[in-house]
Amino acid sequence: xxxxxxxxxxxxxxxxxxxxxxxxxxxxxxxxxxxxxxxxxxxxxxxxxxxxxxxxxxxxxxxxxxxxxxxxxxxxxxxxxxxxxxxxxxxxxxxxxxxxxxxxxxxxxxxxxxxxxxxxxxxxxxxxxxxxxxxxxxxxxxxxxxxxxxxxxxxxxxxxxxxxxxxxxxxxxxxxxxxxxxxxxxxxxxxxxxxxxxxxxxxxxxxxxxxxxxxxxxxxxxxxxxxxxxxxxxxxxxxxxxxxxxxxxxxxxxxxxxxxxxxxxxxxxxxxxx
Numbered sequence: 001x002x003x004x005x006x007x008x009x010x011x012x013x014x015x016x017x018x019x020x021x022x023x024x025x026x027x028x029x030x031x032x033x034x035x036x037x038x039x040x041x042x043x044x045x046x047x048x049x050x051x052x053x054x055x056x057x058x059x060x061x062x063x064x065x066x067x068x069x070x071x072x073x074x075x076x077x078x079x080x081x082x083x084x085x086x087x088x089x090x091x092x093x094x095x096x097x098x099x100x101x102x103x104x105x106x107x108x109x110x111x112x113x114x115x116x117x118x119x120x121x122x123x124x125x126x127x128x129x130x131x132x133x134x135x136x137x138x139x140x141x142x143x144x145x146x147x148x149x150x151x152x153x154x155x156x157x158x159x160x161x162x163x164x165x166x167x168x169x170x171x172x173x174x175x176x177x178x179x180x181x182x183x184x185x186x187x188x189x190x191x192x193x194x195x196x197x198x199x200x201x202x203x204x205x206x207x208x209x210x211x212x213x214x215x216x217x218x219x220x221x222x223x224x225x226x227x228x229x230x231x232x233x234x235x236x237x238x239x240x241x242x243x244x245x246x247x248x249x250x251x252x253x254x255x256x257x258x259x260x261x262x263x264x265x266x267x268x269x270x271x272x273x274x
Contacts (some may be wrong), residue, residue, distance in 0.1 A: 003070045003121070005029040007053055007110060008080030010037035011045070013128065016219035017077060018046055020227045027076070029066065033080075053080045053106035059113035065155030065231050066114070072121030075230060076114055078107045079128045081146075085209040087198045088141040094245075097189075103146035107153060115166075122165035124235060126226075127154045129172045131230035131245050135252040135260075138268050139208040147172075158237065169235050171226060174245030177216035197274060204269030217242040 002171050004021045008014040018030040022045065030041045030174075031051035032231050034198060041048035051058060066073055079150040084099040118125065133139060133147030151170060153186055160166035192202050251260065265271055 001025060001027050001073070002074040003027045003066070004075040004077065005031070005066070005073055005114065006077040006079055007031045007043055007051065007106075011220055013173070013176055013222060014077075014079045014242035015041075016223035017079065017226065018222070018225035019044075021075075021150065022046065024227055024231075027070070029062075030208070031076055031080075032225040035239045051162055052110075055109055055110065056109060056113065060094070064115045066117045067120075069173065070117070072123065073114055074121050074123050075126065076111065076118060077126045078110055080106060081128065083140065083209075084142040085140055086205055087139060088197065090191045090196050090198065091142060096145075097147050099142040102142060103143070107150065111157065115119050117162075118161075118166050119164045123165060123167075124230060125157065125161070125168045126230065127168065127170050128156075129170050130174065131248045132170050133172065133242065135247045137208060137211070137264055138171050138270055163250065167235060168237075169230070172203070172240045172245060172249075173217075173222065174215050174240070174248065174261045175212055175216040176222050176242045177213070177218050196217060200274060201269050208268050215243050239272075 002025070003236050004026045006014055006017050006021070006028065009018045010032040014030075014032075018028050018041070028046050029049060030046035031053075032038050032041060033050070033052055035050055036047045038050045049062060051062065053059075081103040082099075084095050086095075088096075088186045111125055111195045128151055129142075130147040130149040132144045133149075133151050136144040136148075145237075150171075152172040154168055161168060192205060193199065198205065226239065229235055230238050240249070
């Protein structure tokens with residue numbers, strides 16, 4: 001029975017992937033940060049693990065548990081993450097650090113800790129990025145930068161892990177039905193303040209936080225398509241799934257930068273002078 005470990009399984013993409021892998025006959029290690037989510041996953045029949053993806057000691061213990069029980073890990077899905085929304089200068093360096101710790105640094109930390117079991121199984125690492133790493137928008141600068149970093153480190157890891165027989169796939173979802181917009185909206189509201197120079201543009205900030213749920217692809221459909229790609233003899237290096245996942249990168253590539261900037265500024269209310 002193949003073994004998969006998926007981070008960030010409390011809801012959305014992570015939970016849908018855990019369900020899809022389990023239905024396909026995988027032994028699924030499903031992780032979440034909160035105890036109540038771990039209990040829910042355990043009840044659903046997963047090997048549920050409470051995990052802060054930035055906790056190095058817990059990651060080492062997890063790797064040893066997988067080694068003892070299975071001897072190897074066939075698939076690692078680095079899915080845990082969130083979207084920091086709001087003006088870059090309002091969030092400042094602390095918001096950037098928190099965003100990169102979860103969305104970027106954790107991918108390296110988790111993969112490093114699980115490298116021994118991935119090597120034994122000649123496994124596959126799947127990093128969940130975003131089309132936001134390709135088409136950058138205002139009021140999501142930290143999030144877009146983190147997903148651009150996921151793209152770069154996926155390319156680097158693909159080359160560096162190849163000699164060990166470990167493959168790397170990057171997934172760039174478009175709009176996927178999940179709690180992402182709700183959580184992103186919560187993040188934005190933490191920054192929206194009457195003291196901010198961007199206070200008059202607060203509705204544009206809120207609109208960006210909700211943008212990921214414009215005609216979203218159902219998570220079950222997304223998970224099924226991703227699992228199908230993973231099970232191919234040669235999984236693709238880059239996979240774009242979900243509404244907008246192909247169109248938005250094309251727009252970013254072919255539309256003149258000046259026109260794209262004007263369009264995005266108009267879309268999120270940045271045309272007025274403050």
